[in-house]
Amino acid sequence: MAAGTAKKILIVEDEKEILDLVKMYLEKEGYRTCAALNGVDGLRQVKSEHPDLIILDLMLAEMDGLEVCKRIRTDPHTAMTPIIMLTAKAEESDMIVGLELGADDYVTKPFSPKALVARVKAMFRRVERKEEGPSRLLYGALAMDLLRHEVTASGREVPLTAKEFGLLEHLLRNPGRVLTRDVLLNVVWGYEYYGTTRTVDVHIRRLKQKIPLLNDAIVSVKSLGYKLKEL
Ligand code: CA
Numbered sequence: 001m002a003a004g005t006a007k008k009i010l011i012v013e014d015e016k017e018i019l020d021l022v023k024m025y026l027e028k029e030g031y032r033t034c035a036a037l038n039g040v041d042g043l044r045q046v047k048s049e050h051p052d053l054i055i056l057d058l059m060l061a062e063m064d065g066l067e068v069c070k071r072i073r074t075d076p077h078t079a080m081t082p083i084i085m086l087t088a089k090a091e092e093s094d095m096i097v098g099l100e101l102g103a104d105d106y107v108t109k110p111f112s113p114k115a116l117v118a119r120v121k122a123m124f125r126r127v128e129r130k131e132e133g134p135s136r137l138l139y140g141a142l143a144m145d146l147l148r149h150e151v152t153a154s155g156r157e158v159p160l161t162a163k164e165f166g167l168l169e170h171l172l173r174n175p176g177r178v179l180t181r182d183v184l185l186n187v188v189w190g191y192e193y194y195g196t197t198r199t200v201d202v203h204i205r206r207l208k209q210k211i212p213l214l215n216d217a218i219v220s221v222k223s224l225g226y227k228l229k230e231l
């Protein structure tokens with residue numbers, strides 16, 4: 001990887017030995033790294049360093065990994081940055097909460113650095129595939145044709161407004177991820193829009209009325225936003 005184009009990875013981990021080991025392995029693979037030993041510094045570096053991916057330990061001093069994760073996801077500038085969470089086996093229930101709050105993957109401690117590097121590579125491949133942007137998004141019996149701007153459910157065309165279409169597109173592009181109301185509002189309505197996040201709720205409700213299969217598929221995540229269940 002040429003310097004300058006190398007992906008930058010932020011590692012937030014309060015155990016110095018693990019941090020140094022992960023850092024060394026990632027740099028050996030050509031990635032750029034930055035590191036934080038606690039949650040507060042981690043969050044600060046998320047904003048200042050603009051990492052392409054974040055490796056986030058769950059148990060951290062000052063601010064725990066779940067809170068850091070939640071804050072990364074609620075900031076529209078960092079909402080889409082991939083997060084791999086590090087957890088101990090005993091923290092499995094926290095891991096599930098972590099995924100709910102928007103971590104993209106998790107690795108259980110103790111782990112081999114090689115295995116973690118493999119997960120990092122897999123994550124970047126996933127992100128790149130997404131950025132290629134397919135012209136057709138599928139979700140069970142639901143199909144969205146991005147070129148024709150057409151949505152069909154079980155082969156029957158469903159007329160959607162431009163905003164409903166945009167909202168559904170963003171959900172279909174991010175199955176399994178928690179999308180906050182603020183993020184959806186910014187993506188679909190734009191930063192200059194002065195509506196409230198209630199607008200998002202209203203449009204989600206309309207989407208569900210028009211496309212009944214979304215009733216079970218789109219779940220609301222308490223105090224955060226919405227998630228399209230993974231099939
Ligand atoms: Ca820790």
